[in-house]
Amino acid sequence: MVNDSTRSALVSTMLSPRFYTTDFEEMDRIDISSVREEWDALMVRFRDDPNRGHFKRNADWEDIDIDELPDDLREEFKDFLISSLTSEFSGCVLYKEMKRRGTNKEICDLFGYMSRDESRHAGFINDVLKDFGIGVNMGFLAKAKKYTFFKPKFIYYATYLSEKIGYARYITIYRHLEKHPEQRFHPIFKWFKEWCNDEFTHGEAFSLIIRSDPKLTRGHNKLWIKFFLLAVFATMYVRDHMRPAFHRGLGVDIDEYDMRVLRLTSEISRQCFPLVLDFDNPALVEGLRRMERINQRAQAAAASGGIGGRIGKAFWGLAAGVNFLRLYMIPSVPNTLPETSRLQPIW
Numbered sequence: 156m157v158n159d160s161t162r163s164a165l166v167s168t169m170l171s172p173r174f175y176t177t178d179f180e181e182m183d184r185i186d187i188s189s190v191r192e193e194w195d196a197l198m199v200r201f202r203d204d205p206n207r208g209h210f211k212r213n214a215d216w217e218d219i220d221i222d223e224l225p226d227d228l229r230e231e232f233k234d235f236l237i238s239s240l241t242s243e244f245s246g247c248v249l250y251k252e253m254k255r256r257g258t259n260k261e262i263c264d265l266f267g268y269m270s271r272d273e274s275r276h277a278g279f280i281n282d283v284l285k286d287f288g289i290g291v292n293m294g295f296l297a298k299a300k301k302y303t304f305f306k307p308k309f310i311y312y313a314t315y316l317s318e319k320i321g322y323a324r325y326i327t328i329y330r331h332l333e334k335h336p337e338q339r340f341h342p343i344f345k346w347f348k349e350w351c352n353d354e355f356t357h358g359e360a361f362s363l364i365i366r367s368d369p370k371l372t373r374g375h376n377k378l379w380i381k382f383f384l385l386a387v388f389a390t391m392y393v394r395d396h397m398r399p400a401f402h403r404g405l406g407v408d409i410d411e412y413d414m415r416v417l418r419l420t421s422e423i424s425r426q427c428f429p430l431v432l433d434f435d436n437p438a439l440v441e442g443l444r445r446m447e448r449i450n451q452r453a454q455a456a457a458a459s460g461g462i463g464g465r466i467g468k469a470f471w472g473l474a475a476g477v478n479f480l481r482l483y484m485i486p487s488v489p490n491t492l493p494e495t496s497r498l499q500p501i502w
């Protein structure tokens with residue numbers, strides 16, 4: 156029997172986390188010699204594995220009664236956990252497959268380490284979900300979920316951004332709760348600092364991969380980079396706004412929180428992207444807000460059902476496309492890559 160949470164983890168909409176496959180042979184040909192020194196230093200961190208024992212419940216864990224949370228908060232928190240687990244597991248599967256198929260030692264080592272980390276992250280969330288009386292059957296998910304094919308370069312841009320945005324989201328929540336511990340409605344948030352350091356490190360690896368081949372940041376690839384910046388940022392903005400009770404529960408203002416996370420990710424991305432989005436242009440922020448309103452209308456149309464609902468959904472889908480185009484037309488800001496990629500997770 157497939158339980159409900161496995162089912163909701165399976166739904167492949169535009170917004171829910173996807174599973175990816177790629178041209179593993181091409182990826183296996185990555186040549187990291189131009190970034191060798193930084194690469195080796197990063198591999199030492201992966202080998203040392205400072206978070207080896209982190210993803211377990213220990214004395215810091217306080218048992219709470221899930222049923223005492225308000226209904227909307229509990230539902231949105233559960234939804235947050237399932238969608239986070241799906242992303243973690245999606246990374247785990249992709250990275251593991253690369254390691255399995257590869258012959259290039261550097262690449263196999265890296266992807267082995269990263270899949271190790273994501274598997275721990277996914278396992279920890281699944282353990283927490285057991286308190287809700289549910290568990291996602293990950294073996295089943297890996298077989299049943301639809302896989303989207305992405306060329307290797309798209310995997311680098313998209314995965315780089317999702318690792319860094321993951322870092323920025325988790326560290327921002329962690330720092331907020333450090334100041335407001337009374338709003339930590341669940342103990343899992345105590346685990347976020349070390350957790351996001353893993354994601355930060357994964358992002359560092361993709362930054363080096365992107366920097367290893369100058370073609371990836373030149374010519375028409377700049378257009379792709381801008382596309383992924385907008386797609387990843389808009390997705391997060393819209394998805395977060397679908398969880399108002401969750402963010403209220405944490406005591407964060409969702410607009411302010413999202414803008415802070417996006418600006419931070421944008422700053423970080425200067426390490427390997429030849430351009431950044433212009434967050435000082437009010438049109439960008441307004442475009443993201445408009446995307447959120449369009450999504451609400453699309454959801455309402457879909458929920459109303461029938462032919463009217465289908466037409467409404469198609470209409471708002473089109474509106475989202477047009478809005479994305481408008482966002483894309485906003486000039487970006489050129490960025491000169493720094494001498495080295497290396498960043499410290501200091502935020």
Ligand SMILES: [Fe+2]
Pocket residue numbers: 243246272273276353354
């Ligand atoms: Fe992760």
Ligand SMILES: [Fe+2]
Pocket residue numbers: 246273318353354357
């Ligand atoms: Fe990661």
